[in-house]
Amino acid sequence: MPRFVDRVVIHAKAGTGGHGCASVHREKFKPLGGPDGGNGGRGGSVILEVDPQVHTLLDFHFHPHLQAPNGTQGMGGHRNGANGDDLILRVPDGTVVLDNDGRILADLVGAGARFDAAAGGRGGLGNAALASRARKAPGFALLGETGAEVDLTLELKTVADVGLVGFPSAGKSSLVSVLSAAKPKIADYPFTTLVPNLGVVTTGDHSFVMADVPGLIPGAADGRGLGLEFLRHIERCAVLVHVVDCATLEPGRDPVSDIDALENELARYQPTLQDDSVLGDLADRPRAVVLNKIDVAEADELADFVTEEVSKRGWPVFKVSTLTRDGLRPLTFALWEMIVAARAARPEPVKTRAVIRPIPVDESGFTVSADLENPGGFVVRGVRPERWIRQTNFENDEAVGYLGDRLARLGVEDQLLKLGAQPGCAVTIGDMTFDWEPQTPAGVDVTMSGRGTDARIDKTDRVGAAERRQARRVRRGQVEPE
Helix, strand or coil, X not given: CCCCXXXXXXXXXXXXXXXXXXXXXXXXXXXXXXXXXXXXXXXXXXXXXXXXXXXXXXXXXXXXXXXXXXXXXXXXXXXXXXXXXXXXXXXXXXXXXXXXXXXXXXXXXXXXXXXXXXXXXXXXCCHHHHXXXXXXXXXXXXXXXXXXXXXXXXXXXXXXXXXXXXXXXXXXXXXXXXXXXXXXXXXXXXXXXXXXXXXXXXXXXXXXXXXXXXXXCCCHHHCCCCHHHHHHHHCCCCEEEEEEECCCCCCCCCHHHHHHHHHHHXXXXXXXXXXXXXXXXXXXXXXXXXXXXXXXXXXXXXXXHHHHHHHCCCCCEEEXXXXXXXXXXXXXXXXXHHHHHHHHHCCCCCCCCCCCCCCCCCCCCCEEEECCCCCCCEEEECHHHHHHHHHCCCCCHHHHHHHHHHHXXXXXXHHHHHCCCCCCCEXXXXXXXXXXXXXXXXXXXXXXXXXXXXXXXXXXXXXXXHHHHHHHHHHHCCCCCC
């Protein structure tokens, strides 16, 4: 049996970028071939895209873990790695994307609307791209970055022009079935409708979409019945229609009290969307009242009796019978006129002009602060230094020296000295903590040694630093003691 799913939590992971390649061209009679390592490929991104052929989030309910392909590693001969293909996730029109805190990240309305859920990791540069006057043949390459990993909540808010609201068994599904080609389940017991149903209603040369949601009961805004789960599907509706059962034999119910109870629930429900895709709170939407089941004699008399009282509220009232189809044609034309009026009254979306603000050339892009968890230590935060840490292969001394030069050129060394950092103090950048030793200032030529080595890094100091890093990992519980 087909299932309707309108809310899911997905775990999206973008692809990791491929590593760069450290290679030197070797060919007979060409002893100085130079570096020819290619760059790694970019990891694939996870992208949400609206597809008109998709009407539910069912696929994500069964497969919530989604991962884009990784980029491939660069190769010698200046051959770059292949980029990972983007993972396109097809979602229904009206899908809202929220983060873990419930903040709206995107409201996807309209075919082809896209949202980049998780960006793929950058590929690492090969040694050919890292060659410079100081490093003519680098013996290292940069590592690829890990792709972004996010948890997102997807909610489906149906895109319709008219929303039908009413008590269970009021005849909403029957009304949709006779006005459109939709075939919802119809039965003589409450809560027959368990999922929203959409139907396209044709009136003259025009057409509009009508949504039938499960029946509401008092307390629906607080979660009673099925109302709270599906009230979101009428948030985008321009016109709301009260479908009232005039033939009900349930004690304590009549058309006026039913309308009052529904109005109370609509007023208490607060839409989560507050942008151009909705028209304010549900209580402020244009209304129409449909007095249904007038094919029953007592119901016809009751409809005549309450029509004047309901009309005093300023809402148009229609007496219809979905069985004999009486009154349906005037209803459809009136609803179309209300839709046109609601669209005309809708404020024009504010057109924003993109403003490009170049980053100042002296913008350092990082901050240095004291490490509260490690007295005497410091924490460096910033997009560039944290990315450089992820791209560095700490098993290669030349790569470590190159990282030190980059940090020095950025100004991290000078800032640490200004804050009173002492040689040997712990400095944390990203997920890496190391014992700080002042490097050669930026702009000063570095004495080159063999490929993969750096004259500034003493073998003994490097071994001792590795042992200290291992001890810190043991204290943090990251690894088991040897």
